[in-house]
Structure formats: structure tokens, C-alpha cells
Amino acid sequence: MNASADAPVDVVGRVSTLLRALADAEPDGTTTAAAARTAGLARPTAHRLLTHLATTGLVDRDANGRWLLGPELYLLGNAAAARYDVTALARPVVRRLSLATGESAFLSVRRGNETVCLLREDGSFPIRSHVLHEGIRFPLGVASAGLAILSYLPEREVDELLRVDLEPAYGPTHSAAAVRERVARTRRTGYAVNPGLLVEGSWGLGAAVFDESGSPRWALTLTGIEQRFSAARRREMGALLLQEAHDLSTSLRGR
Structure with missing residues (x-):
């Protein structure tokens, strides 16, 4: 039975x-x-x-x-788009980020224990990171989008998600302790930083976008080469990401 x-x-x-x-x-x-x-x-x-x-x-x-x-x-996707598709609102935001910074900009969405990249807009800087592309998935806590979303989940949910061992697939930099450390840092600054943990020399920044209930459901991210992600520029781009993420969250709540 x-x-x-x-x-x-x-x-x-x-x-x-x-x-x-x-x-x-x-x-x-x-x-x-x-x-x-x-x-x-x-x-x-x-x-x-x-x-x-x-x-x-x-x-x-x-x-x-x-x-x-x-x-x-x-x-089937078109039939569901009215309830789930946010790309019409997000596309100009992603484009603004790429134009303002010269870096590649993205929108990702949370799907269960993963993030899925929905949008990509390449910036004007000729050397680009190719870690992310539309459709690629990563576990929450991996890459800047997943880290940004994970960091704003309730503590109990963070604990549950980090029971899954990410080390076999992503190495010791993704141990539960290491991810928790980055979660704490993200909560302090407001935005997530991926310092070349997936591909050496390819950095990323991410900011969570919230739904009408205040849950982190999407993330805006920027990626580029390490040389363009100095501490001063990370603060500048992080502030820009947070502002755009806040504005997009407000727009989504008003749909």
C-alpha cells in the first residue's frame, strides 16, 4: 500500500x-x-x-x-506568468544597474532551497564574469544571490537549510560555519559579497528583494572581475544595489 x-x-x-x-x-x-x-x-x-x-x-x-x-x-509558463513573472518590472532595474556600474547585472528568484537566475544584462566593461547565466541554479548560501536571500530568512530556516552539506560540491569555503560567517556579515552591511568563491577572480554583490509579506524572494546582483571590486567600490555598488532592491520591493508590493 x-x-x-x-x-x-x-x-x-x-x-x-x-x-x-x-x-x-x-x-x-x-x-x-x-x-x-x-x-x-x-x-x-x-x-x-x-x-x-x-x-x-x-x-x-x-x-x-x-x-x-x-x-x-x-x-504552461505563459499561463503561470501573471502570478510569478516579475521580469517586466525588474528588467529596467537590472539594465540601470549594468549601465551605472559597467558590470553584469542579474535578477534571481528563490525556488525552494535554490536560486534561479531569471535576467542578465551585461555591462560596458569588456572583461566579464560568466559564472551566472539565465536558468542557472545554486543552493541558497552559494553565490551572492543565494547568500543575500539566505541572510534575511528567519534563523530557524537558516539552521534547517545549512544542515545540507555544501562542502562536497563547493569546497570548504562553503562549510556551514563559513556560510554563517558570511550571513552575519551580510546582515551587518545589508548586501552580500561573494569574493571569488565559485570561480577565482570572479566577484559578486547581492541585495535581497522582498515580497508583500516581507520575505526575501528575489535578489539583484552584480558580478565582475576582482580588480573592479575594491573595498571602496564595493561600498558604492552595495549602496546602489540596496537602493534599487528597496525600490523594486516597493514596486512589487504595489502590483
Whole structure:
């Protein structure tokens, strides 16, 4: 009885991980083997699920046999956009940040225990960081967006999230103690700093954006090379991020 009750949930979880694997591989698509590896599934299982998903239009397969997200997901996304899409309000904010600083600017959203990058606007400075791109996901506490959001969650939720060990994937700089230290620093300054912890020499700043209930749901971030993130410039860009994040939070509450 329990096994049959759990089976549909297991299938849903597997499908979800496969769709995320395909999203990470956009726009080039991915092979069955690579999708299975990313989703942590056996190759035959991944192939069977992808084939079923293709019959409903949720995934597609190109002439080279690579899997991509399907047209039905686009239609479903449009149907949900009225409730979840904030990009229309956020896009000019992200553009202003990139123009004002010359750095790459982003908007990310919290999805469960992760952040997902929604918008990217490259600045005028010719050397750029390529850590972030639209669709990429990181656990909360990783990268400046996830750190900014994590820092403004209730303490009990922070404790629960940090029970997940980030060290195997991101190294000792992402131990629970190290992340807590950065959370404390973020709460003091108001904005998060990622001092090249994901890619050496690639720095980031992040500020949380709050929903109508006062919960941190999105983050505005700036990324660039270490040489352009001196202490003085971090303070300047941090203040700008906080102001734009405050204004965007106010606009979102008024929707």
C-alpha cells in the first residue's frame, strides 16, 4: 500500500530533475546519458521518461538526438506568468544597474532551497564574469544571490537549510560555519559579497528583494572581475544595489 502511494511522487520527482537537467543545458540541449547523469538516474530510466515527456510536448528532441525543453512548457509558463513573472518590472532595474556600474547585472528568484537566475544584462566593461547565466541554479548560501536571500530568512530556516552539506560540491569555503560567517556579515552591511568563491577572480554583490509579506524572494546582483571590486567600490555598488532592491520591493508590493 505504501509503495504504491509513494510511486507517483517518485515519478514526479524524477521528471522534475530531468526537466531541470534540460533547462541547465538550454539552448544547446543534452544527450540522454548526460541528462541521466545530471538527474542521478539510470540511463534507461531517463530515456523512458524523456520519451514519454516528448509525446506530451513537454520535451523535444532535435535532429542530432539532443533533448530540449518542449513547446508545452512554454505555454504552461505563459499561463503561470501573471502570478510569478516579475521580469517586466525588474528588467529596467537590472539594465540601470549594468549601465551605472559597467558590470553584469542579474535578477534571481528563490525556488525552494535554490536560486534561479531569471535576467542578465551585461555591462560596458569588456572583461566579464560568466559564472551566472539565465536558468542557472545554486543552493541558497552559494553565490551572492543565494547568500543575500539566505541572510534575511528567519534563523530557524537558516539552521534547517545549512544542515545540507555544501562542502562536497563547493569546497570548504562553503562549510556551514563559513556560510554563517558570511550571513552575519551580510546582515551587518545589508548586501552580500561573494569574493571569488565559485570561480577565482570572479566577484559578486547581492541585495535581497522582498515580497508583500516581507520575505526575501528575489535578489539583484552584480558580478565582475576582482580588480573592479575594491573595498571602496564595493561600498558604492552595495549602496546602489540596496537602493534599487528597496525600490523594486516597493514596486512589487504595489502590483
